[in-house]
Amino acid sequence: MGAGQSAITAPPESMKRWMLVKVDPDITKAELRLEDAPVPKPKAGQVLIRVIATPVNPSDYGIWIRSRPVTEPEPIGNEGSGVVVESGGGVYANSIVGKNVGFTCNVADSKCYAEYVVVDAIKGCFPLPDTVPVADAASHFVNPYTAYGMLDTVRARHVVKKDEPIAFIHTAAASQLGQMLLKLCLKENVTVVNLVRRESQAETLRALGATHVVVTSKEDWQTELKDMIKSLNIQIAFDAIAGEMSGNLLSMLPSRGTVFVYGRLSNQACSNIQPLDLIYRKKKFEGFMLTNWIMAGGSVSMYMRMRQATAVVHEGLTPPSGWARSQFVDCSLSDMHSKFLELNEKGFTGSKLRILIQPEQSDGTVKGNV
Numbered sequence: 001m002g003a004g005q006s007a008i009t010a011p012p013e014s015m016k017r018w019m020l021v022k023v024d025p026d027i028t029k030a031e032l033r034l035e036d037a038p039v040p041k042p043k044a045g046q047v048l049i050r051v052i053a054t055p056v057n058p059s060d061y062g063i064w065i066r067s068r069p070v071t072e073p074e075p076i077g078n079e080g081s082g083v084v085v086e087s088g089g090g091v092y093a094n095s096i097v098g099k100n101v102g103f104t105c106n107v108a109d110s111k112c113y114a115e116y117v118v119v120d121a122i123k124g125c126f127p128l129p130d131t132v133p134v135a136d137a138a139s140h141f142v143n144p145y146t147a148y149g150m151l152d153t154v155r156a157r158h159v160v161k162k163d164e165p166i167a168f169i170h171t172a173a174a175s176q177l178g179q180m181l182l183k184l185c186l187k188e189n190v191t192v193v194n195l196v197r198r199e200s201q202a203e204t205l206r207a208l209g210a211t212h213v214v215v216t217s218k219e220d221w222q223t224e225l226k227d228m229i230k231s232l233n234i235q236i237a238f239d240a241i242a243g244e245m246s247g248n249l250l251s252m253l254p255s256r257g258t259v260f261v262y263g264r265l266s267n268q269a270c271s272n273i274q275p276l277d278l279i280y281r282k283k284k285f286e287g288f289m290l291t292n293w294i295m296a297g298g299s300v301s302m303y304m305r306m307r308q309a310t311a312v313v314h315e316g317l318t319p320p321s322g323w324a325r326s327q328f329v330d331c332s333l334s335d336m337h338s339k340f341l342e343l344n345e346k347g348f349t350g351s352k353l354r355i356l357i358q359p360e361q362s363d364g365t366v367k368g369n370v
Contacts, residue, residue: 011048011085015039016333017114019073023066027344030064032337033073040110040118042088047096047121049103053138054080054112055326056340056353058263077113079104081137082358084125085116093121102126102140113336115357126310131318136325138354139176142290144313144324146262147181149293151190152305154236157258167191169225169237171245172265173213174201174349176326182210183323184316193228201349216245226252238288241265246285247272255281260288328354 014036022031042048054077063076081102087093103119103126105111110118119125128137154168170181173194185192186209193212194205202213212232214225228234229252237249240263250259251274261270270285277283295302316324329351331339336355343353 009085011039011050011116013039015115017111018076018333018336020064020070020076021073022070023064023068025065027061027065028341032064032076034334034337037114039116042086042093042118044089045093045121046088046107046118047084047093047125048086048088049082049101049117049119049125050085050358051080051112051115051117052082052100052356052358053135054355054357055139055328056336056355057139057142059142061340075109075111075114077105077111077117079139079141080112080117081128081134081140082117083134084121087121088118090121096121096125096127100128100132100134100137102128102137104141113333113355115333129314129318132314133319135354135356136319137317138328139326139352140313140317140324143177143180143326144316145294145309146177146290147184147324148309148312149290150181150238150260150288151184151188152309153260153288153293154190158235159256160233164233165189165191167193167212167232167234169193169195169229169234169249170240171195171238171249172240172263173210174204175240176352177240179205179208180316180324180326182208184312187323191232193225193232193234195225222248222252229253236260238262242270243268244272246270247274250274250277250283250285253283256283258284258286260286262288326354327351330354330356333357 016034017037019033019035021033024030060076060078084096084099084101087097104124105117106120106124107118154166158166160166170178170192172178174196182192182194182205191212194210195214195216196202197217199215202215205213212228214221235257237253237259239246239249239259239261242261242264243266246259246261273285294306313324316322329343331353333355340353
């Protein structure tokens, strides 16, 4: 049996899943609980997926420190990969039973830090090609599609003369997303100026092929970046840090330049934004969110955009060195929270935690009862 499909048997009646019980600004004090729960039943248009692997993304653990309290324990986990084991009915849902898929959680109260999850088949399932092992697609969606969406946005918004090269800025560039974005840009012949905090991070990116890296802990980093902006005709920056970084980037960009903010690693509000930049120099300060990029322009545009993105992402997930492949630190479902706290203390730069719930065989198929 190929890597794109796995043998299936009937799911059990119960499963293990993680629940968020209490949020706390100090992530080490947030309370999570592993519990037994009934295996959910798919409705029409939905499928039941046996979860093989799921990542712990910043967007996942970000809710553990949110300000809104938990009123009732909440299931957690937003994306993963697995095998479709049951359909609730519908042509498409029925057609992917037995298929290996990447998925995003889109059904209320069904999340994927669990052994099974229910997903809307059309909106949330991405059948995997035979070249991609199931567990390797655990992070198939958030980071790879964000990288593709950023590059697509740059191409759409950057004003260039015919055959002029495109370049843009990305902060926190040593992250998993940053490394993916760099590798995609190298593949697509687009220049990205990578901003990092430490020289060791710069060396990591240079080893991947980066030619433009700015270390922001150096005193003259802004002068260095201004020179690159001028020489490369940079008009766009993506900022994951916020705080003063957002305003600093906007002030350095030329007239009509745009800063897209997509994160808040500084845990500070965006600041140092000069009104004259917005008023007279016609600069723009916007947010970037993956779902907004996907849904822009209506149904037809969304379908075409996702079709193109999926083809590029699946190619990028192909072993051994595709641009969209993640660097994981693995754990079991039961060990997720303790392993997360251990890695959180050390730092996640360049890697992420992956929960392996059901191991694969060497040919990419799934062992045991799926």
